[in-house]
Amino acid sequence: MGVTTRKSRFDSRSTSSEYYDDDTGTSTIELFTASKDTYRVAPFGKIPLPWPYSHGMASEKAAEMREIFEIVVQEILQKYHVTSSTTRVMRMWRRGLHSTAKDTLIISTDDTDTTMWSFAVDDIYDTVSPWATEVGLPFRVEIRNQILMYTDISTAPLYEEGVEDVMSQIEPVILAKVKSLISDSWKSVTVHGRQPLTAPRGDRDSNTTTVVILVQKGAVSLWDYVEEQLCQIVDGIAPPGMRIALEILPANFVPSVVVDMEPGPPKTLIDVPSAPTNGSSIAPQSIRTEARSMGPVVMFKPAGSSRQYKAFLTCYHVVAPGDERNSDWNDNHGIGFNDLPRPPIRMSWPARYDVECTMTDYARKIADGTNTQEFCARKMLERATFAGRFPPSATIGEVLYASGKTHNAQGNKMDWALIVFNPAGPGDGAKNELPLPVVIPEPFNTRNDKFEYEARPGDVVSGIGKPDPKYPVRSTWVGYVGRSSGAVGGQVVKLSNPVRWADGTTTPEIEVASLASGINFTTGGDSGSLVFDFHHRWVGMVITAETFQGLGYITAADAIIEDIERRTGGKLTLL
Numbered sequence: 001m002g003v004t005t006r007k008s009r010f011d012s013r014s015t016s017s018e019y020y021d022d023d024t025g026t027s028t029i030e031l032f033t034a035s036k037d038t039y040r041v042a043p044f045g046k047i048p049l050p051w052p053y054s055h056g057m058a059s060e061k062a063a064e065m066r067e068i069f070e071i072v073v074q075e076i077l078q079k080y081h082v083t084s085s086t087t088r089v090m091r092m093w094r095r096g097l098h099s100t101a102k103d104t105l106i107i108s109t110d111d112t113d114t115t116m117w118s119f120a121v122d123d124i125y126d127t128v129s130p131w132a133t134e135v136g137l138p139f140r141v142e143i144r145n146q147i148l149m150y151t152d153i154s155t156a157p158l159y160e161e162g163v164e165d166v167m168s169q170i171e172p173v174i175l176a177k178v179k180s181l182i183s184d185s186w187k188s189v190t191v192h193g194r195q196p197l198t199a200p201r202g203d204r205d206s207n208t209t210t211v212v213i214l215v216q217k218g219a220v221s222l223w224d225y226v227e228e229q230l231c232q233i234v235d236g237i238a239p240p241g242m243r244i245a246l247e248i249l250p251a252n253f254v255p256s257v258v259v260d261m262e263p264g265p266p267k268t269l270i271d272v273p274s275a276p277t278n279g280s281s282i283a284p285q286s287i288r289t290e291a292r293s294m295g296p297v298v299m300f301k302p303a304g305s306s307r308q309y310k311a312f313l314t315c316y317h318v319v320a321p322g323d324e325r326n327s328d329w330n331d332n333h334g335i336g337f338n339d340l341p342r343p344p345i346r347m348s349w350p351a352r353y354d355v356e357c358t359m360t361d362y363a364r365k366i367a368d369g370t371n372t373q374e375f376c377a378r379k380m381l382e383r384a385t386f387a388g389r390f391p392p393s394a395t396i397g398e399v400l401y402a403s404g405k406t407h408n409a410q411g412n413k414m415d416w417a418l419i420v421f422n423p424a425g426p427g428d429g430a431k432n433e434l435p436l437p438v439v440i441p442e443p444f445n446t447r448n449d450k451f452e453y454e455a456r457p458g459d460v461v462s463g464i465g466k467p468d469p470k471y472p473v474r475s476t477w478v479g480y481v482g483r484s485s486g487a488v489g490g491q492v493v494k495l496s497n498p499v500r501w502a503d504g505t506t507t508p509e510i511e512v513a514s515l516a517s518g519i520n521f522t523t524g525g526d527s528g529s530l531v532f533d534f535h536h537r538w539v540g541m542v543i544t545a546e547t548f549q550g551l552g553y554i555t556a557a558d559a560i561i562e563d564i565e566r567r568t569g570g571k572l573t574l575l
Helices: 029-034 060-079 117-135 163-181 223-237 316-333 352-367 373-389 557-568
Strands: 053-056 084-094 097-109 139-144 152-155 186-196 208-216 245-251 281-284 297-301 309-314 346-348 397-402 417-421 477-482 486-500 506-514 530-533 538-546 551-556 571-574
Touching: 029 223, 029 245, 060 084, 060 097, 060 117, 097 117, 117 139, 152 486, 163 186, 163 208, 163 223, 186 245, 186 506, 208 223, 223 245, 281 316, 281 352, 297 417, 309 397, 316 346, 316 397, 316 417, 352 373, 397 557, 477 538, 486 551, 538 557, 551 557, 557 571
Parallel strands: 097 139, 208 245
Antiparallel strands: 053 084, 084 097, 152 186, 186 208, 186 486, 281 346, 297 309, 297 571, 309 417, 346 397, 397 417, 477 486, 477 530, 486 506, 506 551, 530 538, 538 551
């Protein structure tokens, strides 16, 4: 059978120079992937917003645009013999990059002949553009066949007999070739089960074992040549008839591993509990522009001490902005080891970023002239109570140790920080609470197995475990609660997946795919979250996300504990 790939139908004559260089023949990875989907077309050589994307409700102006131009759009489609089934508007953006959001007019058709689509979409854009410019509405237009357009997503592979052993032979050879061909743009080489969004999970006929090469968004290369070289490797190793595919896809890793990271949006806090817990909003007290997640609550006994301290973990990159002056030293040596004289890094709960957003939201509701006096009086009291609980001077603890940008003996990225709670403070009530199943999108039920996550009010994480991406499925499921994503369930894809970071280093990390359609496993703001398994054990901590394919990367709990104890000489136990 040979390795399968989606065929490119790239035409340089009708492509914007934004994506293609006539002199070198190179193109962006986005153009390369878009050229393989003939059932989505954008105007004037542009490419449609790359799949997978996020979407939400369109603006009022966009809804007005659709209403005004509905009849004209239908006339244009008839002119070019394109049969429209529906037209709609929605706001669309690349996953994890909300700055790319625009209102989009989407014309869906059941047609399979795409010959005239580009002419029709150009005409529609030209017709709508003057009105949109006048009212200040940036917008996109695309024509698509909703059924035939490309909608594959990444899941854990469902290996057919013999395929996993063959993939173990293919991966190191592919990785070496990728490093030689696209050394500056590759981000990860992995194996996923790729399947259409609408296919049932666990459907082996739809789930294709796929060698996936993730490259930095916007990367430029001779992608047809790169793909051809990689396919030759797979064909040279895989036996005839084995079903294996290969895809090169754009990626967006956040938070601390790319230079163009977008800060996540602030969050309005509702019903803040009396004590912080896993996934609570935290940040250094001095930082007002970002927020991350509180991780495992632990007990720490320093070397040579008989006393234990209650503490919590999060990522080093979460606390690092609290001491920018010594950032180079901290990155290389960590915090608390042969330390420099420094001001303490005190941590706020909730993060000032979210506290100020909440105060602004209260002010907006109070100032809204449509609300009753009774409502406004209640909100004024709530605002005063909230401000009293979380003044700018409030902190919950201080950084005792942090890893810096280091690696352990196994080569894993170490990205942890140990924060000791203030005595007689909110941290006294902190514990590793488990989320109830009802709050996790799409409770785990895949491969036709009836294993469902169970937890009752008051249940806590207990013990240390390791995810195991082998059957039974119960061993591959992991979940967490993050400041941004809330409660999410996922499935371990690989225990040791090479990830290339912004500083050029490559480390093996645990890769996890989301189990809920359209929901990323992690996103900006979830760094530091405690990851648990079906057995309620602590198995890892979130360190980064790949937002385009919806992946998360975690560091194993036992690796974190070993590194902390080795470097500090102390003893760390889960509360």
